[in-house]
Structure formats: C-alpha cells, structure tokens
Amino acid sequence: MHLGVLPTERLRRDLDAAIAKAAQPVDGHRPGPHSVVESIPEYRRLISTLLNGPVAAARAPIPEDLLQRQQHLKAAAYFLDATLAGVCLLEPGEVAEAAASGRPASDAGTSGPVAVPAHGHEPVARPTHALVFLIEFGREPAEGEPGDAWIRGSNAERTDLRCAEVAVVLAGYLRSLGWHARGHVHGDTALDLAALAQRAGVAKEVGGVLRMPFSQRGFRIGVVTTDLELACDAPIAPDERLGWPDEAARQGVGGTRPAFEDEALAQRPLHLGRWPMERIRRVDQPTTMIDRSRIQRVPKRADLFTRALAGDLGPRAQKERTRFAVKHPLAFAMTPLIRGLVPLQGTRDKLQPSGWGGDLSDPLRNAQSIKALGHFLGADFVGICEAEPWMWYSHDEVEGRPIEPYHRYAVVMLIDQGFETMEGASGDDWISGAQSMRAYLRGALIAGLMAAHVRRMGFGARAHSNAHSELLHLPAVLLAGLGELSRIGELVLNPFIGPRSKSVVFTTDLPLAVDQPIDFGLQDTCAQCLKCARECPCNAIPYGPKTVFNGYEIWKPDVEKCGKYRLTNMKGSACGRCMKTCPFNSEDLVEHEQRLWQAIEQPESRRHLIEHDDRMGGGERNPVKRWWWDLEIVDGVARAPVAGVNERDLSPGRDERLAAAQKIAVFPPHLQPRGGTTMATVVPLERAAGLRAALKEQSEQQTRKP
Ligand code: SF4
Ligand code: SF4
Numbered sequence: 261m262h263l264g265v266l267p268t269e270r271l272r273r274d275l276d277a278a279i280a281k282a283a284q285p286v287d288g289h290r291p292g293p294h295s296v297v298e299s300i301p302e303y304r305r306l307i308s309t310l311l312n313g314p315v316a317a318a319r320a321p322i323p324e325d326l327l328q329r330q331q332h333l334k335a336a337a338y339f340l341d342a343t344l345a346g347v348c349l350l351e352p353g354e355v356a357e358a359a360a361s362g363r364p365a366s367d368a369g370t371s372g373p374v375a376v377p378a379h380g381h382e383p384v385a386r387p388t389h390a391l392v393f394l395i396e397f398g399r400e401p402a403e404g405e406p407g408d409a410w411i412r413g414s415n416a417e418r419t420d421l422r423c424a425e426v427a428v429v430l431a432g433y434l435r436s437l438g439w440h441a442r443g444h445v446h447g448d449t450a451l452d453l454a455a456l457a458q459r460a461g462v463a464k465e466v467g468g469v470l471r472m473p474f475s476q477r478g479f480r481i482g483v484v485t486t487d488l489e490l491a492c493d494a495p496i497a498p499d500e501r502l503g504w505p506d507e508a509a510r511q512g513v514g515g516t517r518p519a520f521e522d523e524a525l526a527q528r529p530l531h532l533g534r535w536p537m538e539r540i541r542r543v544d545q546p547t548t549m550i551d552r553s554r555i556q557r558v559p560k561r562a563d564l565f566t567r568a569l570a571g572d573l574g575p576r577a578q579k580e581r582t583r584f585a586v587k588h589p590l591a592f593a594m595t596p597l598i599r600g601l602v603p604l605q606g607t608r609d610k611l612q613p614s615g616w617g618g619d620l621s622d623p624l625r626n627a628q629s630i631k632a633l634g635h636f637l638g639a640d641f642v643g644i645c646e647a648e649p650w651m652w653y654s655h656d657e658v659e660g661r662p663i664e665p666y667h668r669y670a671v672v673m674l675i676d677q678g679f680e681t682m683e684g685a686s687g688d689d690w691i692s693g694a695q696s697m698r699a700y701l702r703g704a705l706i707a708g709l710m711a712a713h714v715r716r717m718g719f720g721a722r723a724h725s726n727a728h729s730e731l732l733h734l735p736a737v738l739l740a741g742l743g744e745l746s747r748i749g750e751l752v753l754n755p756f757i758g759p760r761s762k763s764v765v766f767t768t769d770l771p772l773a774v775d776q777p778i779d780f781g782l783q784d785t786c787a788q789c790l791k792c793a794r795e796c797p798c799n800a801i802p803y804g805p806k807t808v809f810n811g812y813e814i815w816k817p818d819v820e821k822c823g824k825y826r827l828t829n830m831k832g833s834a835c836g837r838c839m840k841t842c843p844f845n846s847e848d849l850v851e852h853e854q855r856l857w858q859a860i861e862q863p864e865s866r867r868h869l870i871e872h873d874d875r876m877g878g879g880e881r882n883p884v885k886r887w888w889w890d891l892e893i894v895d896g897v898a899r900a901p902v903a904g905v906n907e908r909d910l911s912p913g914r915d916e917r918l919a920a921a922q923k924i925a926v927f928p929p930h931l932q933p934r935g936g937t938t939m940a941t942v943v944p945l946e947r948a949a950g951l952r953a954a955l956k957e958q959s960e961q962q963t964r965k966p
Pocket of ligand 1: 799
C-alpha cells in the first residue's frame with residue numbers, strides 16, 4: 261500500500277540533486293462567470309481552522325523503525341487518495357516557518373490566496389520532518405460538454421481543497437498519536453511547498469514548473485510537518501525521465517493504475533463517470549417492490565444508532581455509541597471536519613433563480629452538468645431521483661419537530677470505500693471505522709460544495725450527510741439507479757463496486773432529469789448466494805427469503821444484532837464484514853470485469869461464479885495490503901487495543917448451523933419511537949416484540965404466496 265498507485269520504486273533517486281525554484285502547476289484556464297470556485301472559499305476557511313490543533317497527552321505505541329513509520333504514513337496518504345507521497349527533512353530555516361502558520365505561501369499558484377483564520381498558534385514543538393503528498397487534478401469535461409461552464413478553470417482550487425482535507429486528517433492523526441503536526445496547503449502556509457515536493461522525491465522542476473512522474477495531469481501539493489522522526493526519501497535523479505519506463509509499467513506492472521486507464525477515461529464524457537453504468541439495464545421500477553401506499557414515514561429518533569445514543573439499547577451501547585466508529589485515531593482525526601461541515605450543509609428555503617448560473621431551463625443538461633461536477637469533485641457514482649415525500653424522515657430527533665419535505669429532487673452519490681484497504685481488512689478489525697468515515701467525509705464535502713454552488717444559482721439545495729440527514733438514503737440510492745437491494749438488507753449494491761460504498765445526498769429544486777432504477781440480476785444472485793449471511797459475525801443477515809417491511813420488499817436484517825455488534829465490537833472499530841466478503845467487492849481488473857458481465861448477462865452462470873469466488877478465497881485478507889496500525893483511543897490516548905484484533909478469513913461450512921439457529925427480530929414503525937420523541941426520552945428496544953413481529957411478517961408472506 262505504501263508504494264501507491266504508480267510504480268514510484270522505478271524512479272532513480274539522487275540525494276545530491278539540486279532543488280530549483282518552481283511553481284505548482286496551475287489550471288490553464290481562467291474560471292468562467294459561473295464557476296464552482298466561488299463556493300470553495302467558505303470550505304477552505306473551515307478547513308484552515310483544523311490544520312493545527314491540540315496533541316494527545318501521551319504517545320501511542322508505534323514502531324521505532326523509521327522506515328516502517330514512513331511507509332505507514334505514505335499508506336495512510338494513499339488510503340486518503342493522494343496520488344504520490346514522500347518524506348523529507350525540514351531544513352533549519354524551515355523549522356520556524358513550519359511551526360508558524362497563516363502567512364500565504366510563497367509558491368506561485370492559484371488565483372488569489374485564501375483568507376487566513378485567526379487560529380493555528382497552538383504551541384508546536386520543533387518540527388523536523390515533512391510528509392509531502394501530491395493530488396492530481398480532476399478530470400475535466402471537454403469544451404462545451406455538460407458541466408464545462410461550472411468546472412473549467414477551477415482545478416487548482418478544487419485540488420487545493422482536497423489537499424487541505426487530506427492534510428487536516430493526516431495532521432490530526434499524528435496529533436492523536438501524540439506527536440505535533442500541522443497541515444500546509446497553498447494559501448495557508450509559510451513553507452515553499454514546491455521545494456519540499458522536490459526534496460521528498462515526488463516531483464521535479466521542468467521549465468520553472470513542477471512535474472509529477474507517470475502523469476500528464478496537473479496536481480497540487482499538501483504537506484504535513486511533524487516532530488515524529490521518519491525515514492526520508494531522496495529527490496528524483498536530475499536525468500530521470502518522468503514518463504513510463506517501459507511497456508510493463510504502462511500496463512500496470514509494479515503499480516495498480518495502468519496508463520491505459522487515463523487514456524480510456526479521456527474518451528468518456530465526464531458526466532458518465534468512470535464506470536459504464538450506461539450498459540446496465542434500466543427498468544421502470546426497482547427490482548424490489550416498493551408499495552408507497554403502505555410506507556409510514558419514520559422519525560430520525562427511530563434510527564438504530566440514534567436509539568443507541570438515547571439509551572434505548574442499554575447503557576453499554578449508549579456509552580460506545582459516541583466512539584465506536586472513531587476509536588481508531590485515523591477515524592478520530594476525521595471527526596472535527598465531518599462535524600464542522602454540518603453548518604455548511606445549506607438551508608431548507610425555497611429560493612428564487614438568481615440568473616447567476618446562466619440558462620438552466622433544460623433539465624437533462626442540468627442533470628448531466630450536476631453529474632459531471634460530482635465526478636470532477638470526487639464522487640464515484642452520481643444518480644438523480646425525485647425526493648418523494650415518503651423518503652423523508654417525519655420528525656427531527658432534537659426537538660421532535662415535524663420535517664416537511666422541502667425539495668423536489670435528490671442528487672445521490674456513492675463514494676467507494678476503497679478496494680485496496682478492504683482487501684487487507686477482515687471487515688471488522690481496527691481500520692473498519694476509518695474506511696467508513698473517510699467515505700462519509702469525502703461525501704459530505706462534495707455534496708455540501710455542490711449544494712452551495714446550486715444555491716448561488718438561486719435554487720434551494722441542502723446536503724444530507726451521515727452527520728445530518730433529513731432524507732432516508734436507501735430508497736434514494738435505489739431510485740436514482742445506483743444499485744439494487746441486496747441480501748445484506750439495508751444496503752444497495754452497485755454492480756461495479758459492490759456493497760463497498762457510502763452514500764451522500766443533496767436535495768434541490770434545480771430542474772433535473774431523473775434516472776431510472778437498474779436491474780443487473782442481483783435478486784437472482786443474492787437468492788442463490790448466502791455468503792454475507794454466513795460471514796456475518798453475529799448472524800444478523802437473513803438466510804430466508806425477502807419479506808415486506810413497512811412497504812419495502814427486502815431481506816430484512818436483524819438491525820438490533822447488527823447495531824449492537826458494530827457498537828460493542830471490542831476487537832475492532834464498527835463492522836463492514838458483509839461488504840468485505842461479498843463476491844461483488846472486487847476491483848475492476850480484467851478478470852473481474854469478465855466475470856461480472858458474465859453474471860449480469862448469463863443468469864445460468866451465477867451459481868458457478870458464486871462458488872468460484874468462494875473457492876478462490878474471495879473475501880480472505882491479503883496481508884500485503886494490511887498497512888494500518890491496530891490502535892484504540894481510550895481517554896484521549898491511542899494505545900494497543902485491550903481486547904485484541906478480529907482476525908478472520910472465510911468460514912466455509914458454517915451455513916447450516918447458523919441458518920438453523922437464526923432468529924431475526926424486526927422493528928416495524930409501531931415498535932419504534934413515535935414521531936415527536938426527543939433524545940430526552942428512553943424508549944427501550946423490545947426484542948421479544950421484534951421476534952414476534954418477524955414471525956408475523958413471515959406468516960403473512962406465506963399467506964400471500966400463490
Ligand atoms: Fe453483520 Fe457486520 Fe454486516 Fe452488521 S455490518 S450485518 S454485523 S457483517
Ligand atoms: Fe448477495 Fe452474496 Fe453479496 Fe450477500 S454476499 S449481498 S448474498 S451477492
């Protein structure tokens with residue numbers, strides 16, 4: 261994982277290479293009058309306040325070996341989607357500048373520095389090292405393509421924002437390990453970032469501008485300075501060519517991103533995204549029935565994790581609720597930003613079109629432009645559906661206030677949790693929570709920024725993130741055509757990344773063309789495949805058939821068992837083991853693609869493919885990808901986990917015993933807190949009633965059968 265997506269180990273290095281004055285690459289265009297750059301500064305202002313902060317009271321038990329530390333931090337940067345990462349020593353003259361904050365950078369760069377907040381003067385020990393990372397520019401639409409007017413000329417600002425996000429998380433991570441650390445990004449640093457990038461061996465000066473190896477795209481630089489001692493990289497040798505060294509490297513040997521990937525993407529309109537969703541069959545209605553007339557809207561207070569926080573699941577679950585997903589220091593480092601984004605999510609107001617966005621009368625063009633913008637900012641999939649009234653929560657949980665649906669459309673996005681880290685994980689070990697939080701953070705930032713952009717055009721828009729949502733994501737993901745409901749239950753599975761995603765939504769009144777649901781044969785596949793049920797540590801995924809729950813046809817999981825396991829998992833942080841072990845959790849390598857299309861197009865091959873996946877060890881851990889440190893924050897300090905680590909691979913043959921013992925409880929609306937209930941009232945979860953409700957649903961299902 262520390263080698264990243266490009267074959268950096270092929271680069272020749274030279275410790276004595278001269279470091280030249282250089283500028284970061286800039287966007288070749290000026291932002292147009294309707295550019296998304298207008299909405300970026302408020303996000304930069306928030307992020308700037310988090311580049312520095314308090315340090316944990318004691319140091320974590322991490323390896324003494326400097327190379328292991330360096331590789332670990334590079335892997336963490338790649339986990340957060342850095343394109344290249346390296347480490348260098350700070351020079352004596354830089355130490356004070358790294359410790360200071362706020363003065364705009366000296367490197368030439370984007371259009372105008374970002375306003376500097378009045379923060380960042382926390383006491384900082386003398387930093388000694390810099391972790392330097394590059395993030396590539398986003399793919400842009402061609403001239404005149406949908407989204408062009410919003411995107412063109414904004415790449416440097418867009419990518420500086422991403423660098424700032426990653427710098428906040430990495431610096432926060434080091435501080436939660438007990439070392440001082442501060443993030444630096446153009447407009448919010450006193451350091452020469454371009455010089456650091458050369459010394460850390462991630463870029464080279466060519467004609468006064470930095471260039472990155474193996475890429476033609478522009479990029480921006482993020483840096484984290486720290487007093488944690490690390491092994492250093494060497495600069496790229498002066499005579500090293502920056503292109504692909506040979507055909508094998510071009511084909512991806514030694515890296516995980518072959519050259520042809522960029523070349524293929526260059527041929528695809530941006531609004532279509534990276535994966536060929538246009539090849540998946542569209543249908544009028546989802547492949548699992550939704551009886552809108554039977555759906556009762558539920559209050560936010562009825563959400564399982566909200567119930568846990570209020571005390572409905574008992575004191576232990578209530579105590580763990582505040583830390584279960586963020587007890588690993590990397591996830592912990594993401595929470596201030598996730599929380600800080602909530603006030604920027606937007607309003608519920610109806611606005612008046614401002615004319616600022618130009619001609620917005622064509623819903624199809626608008627929808628394609630929105631999708632292009634989502635992909636440009638980093639969403640992996642974007643779909644659109646009507647935000648129908650039954651999709652909204654009925655009441656908030658703080659004041660018990662009714663929620664009246666306020667926007668007409670839902671723009672729904674999926675963020676991939678990342679294949680490589682998932683490959684190394686068991687799904688319920690110490691990185692699990694950070695995998696979720698990384699995707700939630702990325703989604704919240706993208707959706708918030710897009711909603712802000714739409715509001716500038718005079719249309720109401722509000723983001724709905726994991727930290728605060730007034731709309732149920734599950735039906736929106738389904739109706740926006742991003743996946744089908746799976747056996748995992750309350751999870752919509754995408755054909756290309758499987759269950760390995762987190763969703764984020766923004767609702768709006770901007771006129772948009774909506775998408776149709778999809779059918780890629782998942783109902784038939786899940787009916788034959790029981791792998792997630794077999795591998796669930798707490799037997800919460802049903803072996804039996806789908807039922808109808810509150811108007812939805814669904815494999816209804818036992819949310820109490822699942823929720824309690826995730827909350828009180830002491831040998832890891834949260835759980836995503838069902839995602840990890842599903843045969844659809846794979847990477848778009850050639851072999852996987854062939855099997856995927858076979859499963860989609862040839863129903864008779866599905867059983868064979870499921871069995872093949874199990875036989876080949878699909879869902880086992882790949883130790884090469886196990887890059888993270890097992891740590892747990894207790895009382896503000898990261899330490900070795902007291903209870904140890906979940907070490908799991910596959911459990912073939914476990915089915916029969918689990919299926920026989922399985923008792924699923926369900927909690928329909930009459931067993932949930934009523935609308936208007938606040939967090940001050942405890943509504944104990946009644947498992948016995950849930951078990952009776954499940955039996956009743958099953959017998960009704962039997963009666964309905966012809
Ligand atoms: Fe089971 Fe974990 Fe999936 Fe919950 S998240 S259903 S506990 S595997
Ligand atoms: Fe469906 Fe099998 Fe994936 Fe479960 S593991 S969601 S049954 S394909």
